[in-house]
Amino acid sequence: VLINGESGDTISAFDRGLQYGDGLFETLAVTAGRPCLWQRHWNRLQHGCERLGIPAPDPHRLYQEALREIGEQDRAVLKIILTRGAGGRGYAPPLDPQPLRIVTCSPWPDYPEKAANEGIVARICAARIPRDPTLAGIKHLNRLPQVMARREWDDPAVAEGLMLDSEDRVIEGTMTNLFLFKGAEIWTPDLSRSGVAGIVRGLLLERLRERGTVVRVTDIDQAELWQADGLFLSNSLIGIWPVRELAGHRFRVDLLDPSLVQEIRERAFGHGTSE
Amino acid sequence: VLINGESGDTISAFDRGLQYGDGLFETLAVTAGRPCLWQRHWNRLQHGCERLGIPAPDPHRLYQEALREIGEQDRAVLKIILTRGAGGRGYAPPLDPQPLRIVTCSPWPDYPEKAANEGIVARICAARIPRDPTLAGIKHLNRLPQVMARREWDDPAVAEGLMLDSEDRVIEGTMTNLFLFKGAEIWTPDLSRSGVAGIVRGLLLERLRERGTVVRVTDIDQAELWQADGLFLSNSLIGIWPVRELAGHRFRVDLLDPSLVQEIRERAFGHGTSE
Numbered sequence: 001v002l003i004n005g006e007s008g009d010t011i012s013a014f015d016r017g018l019q020y021g022d023g024l025f026e027t028l029a030v031t032a033g034r035p036c037l038w039q040r041h042w043n044r045l046q047h048g049c050e051r052l053g054i055p056a057p058d059p060h061r062l063y064q065e066a067l068r069e070i071g072e073q074d075r076a077v078l079k080i081i082l083t084r085g086a087g088g089r090g091y092a093p094p095l096d097p098q099p100l101r102i103v104t105c106s107p108w109p110d111y112p113e114k115a116a117n118e119g120i121v122a123r124i125c126a127a128r129i130p131r132d133p134t135l136a137g138i139k140h141l142n143r144l145p146q147v148m149a150r151r152e153w154d155d156p157a158v159a160e161g162l163m164l165d166s167e168d169r170v171i172e173g174t175m176t177n178l179f180l181f182k183g184a185e186i187w188t189p190d191l192s193r194s195g196v197a198g199i200v201r202g203l204l205l206e207r208l209r210e211r212g213t214v215v216r217v218t219d220i221d222q223a224e225l226w227q228a229d230g231l232f233l234s235n236s237l238i239g240i241w242p243v244r245e246l247a248g249h250r251f252r253v254d255l256l257d258p259s260l261v262q263e264i265r266e267r268a269f270g271h272g273t274s275e
Numbered sequence: 276v277l278i279n280g281e282s283g284d285t286i287s288a289f290d291r292g293l294q295y296g297d298g299l300f301e302t303l304a305v306t307a308g309r310p311c312l313w314q315r316h317w318n319r320l321q322h323g324c325e326r327l328g329i330p331a332p333d334p335h336r337l338y339q340e341a342l343r344e345i346g347e348q349d350r351a352v353l354k355i356i357l358t359r360g361a362g363g364r365g366y367a368p369p370l371d372p373q374p375l376r377i378v379t380c381s382p383w384p385d386y387p388e389k390a391a392n393e394g395i396v397a398r399i400c401a402a403r404i405p406r407d408p409t410l411a412g413i414k415h416l417n418r419l420p421q422v423m424a425r426r427e428w429d430d431p432a433v434a435e436g437l438m439l440d441s442e443d444r445v446i447e448g449t450m451t452n453l454f455l456f457k458g459a460e461i462w463t464p465d466l467s468r469s470g471v472a473g474i475v476r477g478l479l480l481e482r483l484r485e486r487g488t489v490v491r492v493t494d495i496d497q498a499e500l501w502q503a504d505g506l507f508l509s510n511s512l513i514g515i516w517p518v519r520e521l522a523g524h525r526f527r528v529d530l531l532d533p534s535l536v537q538e539i540r541e542r543a544f545g546h547g548t549s550e
Contacts, residue, residue, distance in 0.1 A: 143294075149366070151328055
């Protein structure tokens with residue numbers, strides 16, 4: 001673990017990341033010793049810094065730290081945590097924050113190929129994802145709603161749980177973004193009031209539009225889910241997972257163009273690039 | 276700082292308290308070397324543990340750690356943080372969690388007497404407090420909404436900011452609970468969907484009812500605020516603050532029975548007891 005560029009695996013008990021969840025994180029796939037989609041992850045981190053008012057780190061230094069932490073590993077998961085550091089008076093942030101950077105690597109999870117090919121089983125969680133436009137879209141450290149949702153099941157056959165907001169709108173999975181096939185269109189939830197704007201989600205939206213698919217970013221209620229022709233999920237470590245079954249409803253898993261799936265997988269974690 | 280009973284001021288970078296805000300905290304006044312309203316704070320902590328599924332610590336051991344950390348200090352602030360510890364697979368908690376206890380003491384803040392006697396100036400924050408019934412009432416570590424709200428002003432003349440939820444209901448201050456005088460009644464926001472059920476709030480509700488005051492715990496919109504005869508705020512370190520001015524509106528500050536204010540202050544931080 002690199003903490004502000006130094007080897008170590010502990011942080012101050014007074015750090016605001018612990019005290020209030022006052023910080024951000026990014027989780028990146030590493031392939032061929034390089035973090036994938038670096039530029040996109042960096043952009044989101046920087047955007048999160050602006051939103052929270054945390055000074056952004058030097059991107060070149062952060063990238064060098066990522067490479068140091070990856071070392072000789074070919075395939076791994078890189079996690080970057082950035083907090084506002086210690087200090088301030090209660091919730092009031094310090095005037096001159098000294099942010100904390102934590103860079104860690106962990107083993108590549110090796111999700112079964114089956115999930116990507118045959119689709120996964122998902123559930124609807126009872127825990128809701130709160131609406132908060134101030135924090136929507138960014139990947140901040142206040143993740144108790146996701147922890148509460150993930151606590152609801154321990155059946156290893158269920159790979160993901162979808163979360164609704166307090167108005168019964170479908171927002172995302174605990175760790176993935178959601179897409180629906182609606183006839184010739186693809187819909188995905190509007191994340192302006194809650195949720196995390198995933199990196200692979202952003203890449204998918206771009207590529208779908210470039211290919212001429214009509215993509216709607218919109219409010220989606222539960223009824224729309226059941227009426228969808230198909231569903232799929234995305235994140236930086238899984239790429240794309242079709243949903244084969246959601247809360248007992250079965251869906252087609254062959255609706256997404258295999259060449260697009262392949263392209264996304266390649267760009268998401270097929271080979272490390274700093275694109 | 277005592278960390279799991281040992282002196283030290285660092286925690287693992289893998290602790291879920293940092294990674295997800297997966298934990299709870301309590302802030303207690305210390306007077307005459309004893310934590311005030313200990314039993315009530317303990318009850319809330321234990322209730323939070325049940326809600327999050329974190330094994331509760333041994334209360335006697337925690338109390339002994341609090342006394343050790345207080346040491347020779349007469350008047351201070353005691354903060355207890357309890358996290359789910361490290362481990363688990365992503366958001367999924369570990370099956371056998373090893374919670375982390377952090378006990379720290381900091382100097383008593385010495386809020387000016389003037390605030391309690393003449394009332395304070397407050398504002399309405401733009402940042403909203405998200406609705407989340409799963410987490411409502413407990414004092415968990417996901418406090419970014421409060422940080423965002425507290426960042427909105429730096430005028431030292433403004434002592435507190437009130438926060439609304441996404442439905443424009445008034446919930447609480449960034450660090451206080453709110454009460455309204457409505458004729459002969461006292462109203463306070465319903466905290467079943469968001470907010471922290473404060474210890475002094477609980478004490479006040481009991482004492483007001485014992486004295487025969489009609490207390491309504493209910494949904495309160497902004498219009499009700501402006502129509503109130505008076506407002507006051509409570510927390511464990513300030514006791515009770517009348518609101519003299521809110522967003523330019525002036526309010527009476529003499530509506531609360533001085534003997535009740537005195538009693539609450541005595542019990543909240545006048546003398547340390549383990550009541």
